[in-house]
Amino acid sequence: xxxxxxxxxxxxxxxxxxxxxxxxxxxxxxxxxxxxxxxxxxxxxxxxxxxxxxxxxxxxxxxxxxxxxxxxxxxxxxxxxxxxxxxxxxxxxxxxxxxxxxxxxxxxxxxxxxxxxxxxxxxxxxxxxxxxxxxxxxxxxxxxxxxxxxxxxxxxxxxxxxxxxxxxxxxxxxxxxxxxxxxxxxxxxxxxxxxxxxxxxxxxxxxxxxxxxxxxxxxxxxxxxxxxxxxxxxxxxxxxxxxxxxxxxxxxxxxxxxxxxxxxxxxxxxxxxxxxxxxxxxxxxxxxxxxxxxxxxxxxxxxxxxxxxxxxxxxxxxxxxxxxxxxxxxxxxxxxxxxxxxxxxxxxxxxxxxxxxxxxxxxxxxxxxxxxxxxxxxxxxxxxxxxxxxxxxxxxxxxxxxxxxxxxxxxxxxxxxxxxxxxxxxxxxxxxxxxxxxxxxxxxxxxxxxxxxxxxxxxxxxxxxxxxxxxxxxxxxxxxxxxxxxxxxxxxxxxxxxxxxxxxxxxxxxxxxxxxxxxxxxxxxxxxxxxxxxxxxxxxxxxxxxxxxxxxxxxxxxxxxxxxxxxxxxxxxxxxxxxxxxxxxxxxxxxxxxxxxxxxxxxxxxxxxxxxxxxxxxxxxx
Amino acid sequence: xxxxxxxxxxxxxxxxxxxxxxxxxxxxxxxxxxxxxxxxxxxxxxxxxxxxxxxxxxxxxxxxxxxxxxxxxxxxxxxxxxxxxxxxxxxxxxxxxxxxxxxxxxxxxxxxxxxxxxxxxxxxxxxxxxxxxxxxxxxxxxxxxxxxxxxxxxxxxxxxxxxxxxxxxxxxxxxxxxxxxxxxxxxxxxxxxxxxxxxxxxxxxxxxxxxxxxxxxxxxxxxxxxxxxxxxxx
Numbered sequence: 001x002x003x004x005x006x007x008x009x010x011x012x013x014x015x016x017x018x019x020x021x022x023x024x025x026x027x028x029x030x031x032x033x034x035x036x037x038x039x040x041x042x043x044x045x046x047x048x049x050x051x052x053x054x055x056x057x058x059x060x061x062x063x064x065x066x067x068x069x070x071x072x073x074x075x076x077x078x079x080x081x082x083x084x085x086x087x088x089x090x091x092x093x094x095x096x097x098x099x100x101x102x103x104x105x106x107x108x109x110x111x112x113x114x115x116x117x118x119x120x121x122x123x124x125x126x127x128x129x130x131x132x133x134x135x136x137x138x139x140x141x142x143x144x145x146x147x148x149x150x151x152x153x154x155x156x157x158x159x160x161x162x163x164x165x166x167x168x169x170x171x172x173x174x175x176x177x178x179x180x181x182x183x184x185x186x187x188x189x190x191x192x193x194x195x196x197x198x199x200x201x202x203x204x205x206x207x208x209x210x211x212x213x214x215x216x217x218x219x220x221x222x223x224x225x226x227x228x229x230x231x232x233x234x235x236x237x238x239x240x241x242x243x244x245x246x247x248x249x250x251x252x253x254x255x256x257x258x259x260x261x262x263x264x265x266x267x268x269x270x271x272x273x274x275x276x277x278x279x280x281x282x283x284x285x286x287x288x289x290x291x292x293x294x295x296x297x298x299x300x301x302x303x304x305x306x307x308x309x310x311x312x313x314x315x316x317x318x319x320x321x322x323x324x325x326x327x328x329x330x331x332x333x334x335x336x337x338x339x340x341x342x343x344x345x346x347x348x349x350x351x352x353x354x355x356x357x358x359x360x361x362x363x364x365x366x367x368x369x370x371x372x373x374x375x376x377x378x379x380x381x382x383x384x385x386x387x388x389x390x391x392x393x394x395x396x397x398x399x400x401x402x403x404x405x406x407x408x409x410x411x412x413x414x415x416x417x418x419x420x421x422x423x424x425x426x427x428x429x430x431x432x433x434x435x436x437x438x439x440x441x442x443x444x445x446x447x448x449x450x451x452x453x454x455x456x457x458x459x460x461x462x463x464x465x466x467x468x469x470x471x472x473x474x475x476x477x478x479x480x481x482x483x484x485x486x487x488x489x490x491x492x493x494x495x496x497x498x499x500x501x502x503x504x505x506x507x508x509x510x511x512x513x514x515x516x517x518x519x520x521x522x523x524x525x526x527x528x529x530x531x532x533x534x535x536x537x538x539x540x541x542x543x544x545x546x547x548x549x550x551x552x553x554x555x556x557x558x559x560x561x562x563x564x565x566x567x568x569x570x571x572x573x574x575x576x577x578x579x580x581x582x583x584x585x586x587x588x589x590x591x592x593x594x595x596x597x598x599x600x601x602x603x604x605x606x607x608x609x610x611x612x613x614x615x616x617x618x619x620x621x622x
Numbered sequence: 623x624x625x626x627x628x629x630x631x632x633x634x635x636x637x638x639x640x641x642x643x644x645x646x647x648x649x650x651x652x653x654x655x656x657x658x659x660x661x662x663x664x665x666x667x668x669x670x671x672x673x674x675x676x677x678x679x680x681x682x683x684x685x686x687x688x689x690x691x692x693x694x695x696x697x698x699x700x701x702x703x704x705x706x707x708x709x710x711x712x713x714x715x716x717x718x719x720x721x722x723x724x725x726x727x728x729x730x731x732x733x734x735x736x737x738x739x740x741x742x743x744x745x746x747x748x749x750x751x752x753x754x755x756x757x758x759x760x761x762x763x764x765x766x767x768x769x770x771x772x773x774x775x776x777x778x779x780x781x782x783x784x785x786x787x788x789x790x791x792x793x794x795x796x797x798x799x800x801x802x803x804x805x806x807x808x809x810x811x812x813x814x815x816x817x818x819x820x821x822x823x824x825x826x827x828x829x830x831x832x833x834x835x836x837x838x839x840x841x842x843x844x845x846x847x848x849x850x851x852x853x854x855x856x
Contacts, residue, residue, distance in 0.1 A: 226842075228843075228844065542797050543797070592797075593797065595797065607685060607686040607687075611685040621712075621714050
């Protein structure tokens with residue numbers, strides 16, 4: 001009897017337990033289902049934030065070392081010396097093939113179309129933003145790889161054992177550019193005019209449109225000078241006949257943005273150098289910034305300032321001073337009378353020039369120089385930066401030390417004194433101004449931003465108004481309208497503090513190259529610009545030549561980074577006592593010239609991709 | 623005793639491990655494939671590590687290639703496994719055009735490698751540098767040479783420039799040059815007789831010789847063609 005009762009109870013317990021459907025279909029508490037996400041705008045926004053966050057940059061404040069690959073920067077960091085020692089760029093350098101990212105964006109778009117519970121207006125904005133991100137990613141692919149397969153929906157494998165229907169051939173190079181341009185054309189009205197820097201806006205769409213059209217136009221035009229860099233199926237290379245249409249598009253998009261009046265050049269500080277430096281640091285009501293990757297203290301920060309801050313001001317004991325802008329770049333900043341000249345270390349007869357103050361050698365140059373570079377004798381965060389290489393005696397011999405701020409006894413003295421700056425330059429001493437300069441652009445002035453625990457919240461600007469003006473200037477010039485071109489370019493130059501406007505007659509190709517070089521240095525432009533103008537293989541041609549004395553020439557060879565050493569003269573009784581002289585030099589770790597081969601114009605598509613998809617053709621010259 | 627067995631077991635396992643390596647590894651490639659890139663039997667000089675051809679062996683899961691670099695004097699060599707290869711000189715490689723292979727009527731050269739092979743590959747250079755004499759002393763080096771245009775039909779390309787390079791080591795081209803003299807193609811009046819002189823800079827550490835050769839840059843062709851490397855003793 002007892003047994004029977006027990007078994008009935010057990011049966012009852014089991015049956016009722018199983019009856020409880022909810023027990024087996026409980027909602028997970030640690031993850032959100034797709035349906036839940038697509039009912040809530042905030043959650044959709046966080047999915048979108050992930051897509052924004054994955055936008056690739058070749059160089060940025062989070063990837064400082066890539067700035068040192070060319071002739072703009074010396075990397076004062078032993079682990080990066082190899083960048084100045086390898087001769088050739090690898091064929092797969094700056095390559096990209098990120099179809100998992102594109103698939104995620106395509107999936108987002110499909111889900112967004114189906115999500116009926118979202119407010120219609122915000123849904124169309126989400127869709128437009130995802131299409132903006134997708135166009136940015138395809139633009140990133142086309143400028144690195146040429147034409148790539150244009151996949152606009154998430155591909156699904158049907159497990160049939162035959163994946164050939166998933167293999168797509170490469171689109172033509174101009175088809176990808178056309179895609180980017182037409183996408184921007186169709187979504188720009190769905191996006192807000194402004195009001196945000198880190199999400200897509202109409203301004204960001206127009207800026208991308210003008211940049212993409214400008215790139216396509218210049219590849220069509222200047223690609224003719226490198227006929228080998230092309231493929232018969234146009235996967236690489238754009239026909240010359242399309243150049244003027246692209247330039248027209250680039251100008252139209254830029255002018256639409258300019259005329260909208262949403263953006264202006266940053267103009268808050270009377271001191272032009274301060275103004276240029278603050279353009280990149282000011283986040284409150286900055287009228288110039290169109291689209292940026294933003295950072296926030298105590299949330300997401302980056303370590304750019306930790307690595308770049310002058311050695312004598314560093315806030316961590318194991319880093320700092322790694323970014324030394326090259327003398328090549330420094331001498332590219334023109335004089336106030338719009339002419340170009342190397343830094344005058346000697347007079348025309350070859351006699352050494354003596355300077356009262358270390359900064360005097362840089363006087364009378366484009367104020368953007370001091371806004372981009374921390375020069376010897378200048379101040380940063382209110383403290384003087386101590387850059388000088390040693391004492392030079394009457395007989396030409398040098399008294400210096402191999403330690404920062406090191407001491408030695410000068411002839412005729414009894415006590416040792418400081419004989420080299422606390423910031424260098426000292427040969428082979430990493431994390432200091434080894435070539436005589438520090439970077440200022442994007443380096444945070446906020447105290448604490450140089451600490452590892454805090455980090456810097458300076459944003460990374462991807463599009464800004466000055467670039468759009470320069471896009472307009474270049475497109476107008478290429479369309480044969482130098483008056484319009486010079487008008488746009490002079491706006492940028494006036495803001496920079498150049499007192500004399502350029503005339504339409506002075507407007508030429510070299511001016512355009514130069515203006516982008518100095519205005520947009522360290523903003524991830526140099527490689528893509530020199531590539532689209534087909535200048536890269538001429539400027540970085542592998543020849544170890546001296547520093548050019550014509551820095552205004554677009555095709556001046558510049559294959560190695562140079563530095564500048566300031567010396568103090570020590571000769572008591574002479575009028576030159578304690579004055580400064582300067583010497584050009586090549587930092588010791590630099591011993592090879594950069595060579596950009598024709599095969600570097602479009603990165604190598606890896607053998608794995610070619611094996612998986614026989615429809616993909618190789619890029620030229622590999 | 624028990625311990626001894628353990629040791630014995632350990633040693634015999636080790637012995638198996640060592641000896642088994644002979645069985646489960648491939649032999650290294652042993653067939654030497656070598657030769658020169660030539661035009662009518664004359665080797666084509668190029669710059670080091672710049673010009674290469676590709677060897678494909680079909681039938682494997684992945685489709686990669688073996689890249690074989692051409693040495694400065696136009697020679698190449700590669701150690702390979704026995705097999706059927708396809709040799710391709712990629713378009714735009716080298717200062718020459720490919721001659722279609724009679725067997726495949728394309729740029730593909732079939733290569734059935736069963737034993738070591740010495741093979742010269744004929745190509746069609748745009749120009750050849752002829753009758754090079756390089757003389758010099760510790761202050762200057764003089765090169766006199768002629769240029770023969772080989773391709774004269776619609777594929778012909780003009781000369782961009784002719785350059786005399788000096789180098790401290792036996793690697794001589796624009797990358798290693800310590801002194802160079804150049805004449806641009808439009809300034810050459812007589813193709814059969816060109817003279818270039820360049821000064822010898824101070825070499826540190828001091829050495830009593832330099833290496834020199836002449837290179838020719840052709841319009842629209844990335845790789846230069848070079849003469850043979852000469853050592854000039856002071």
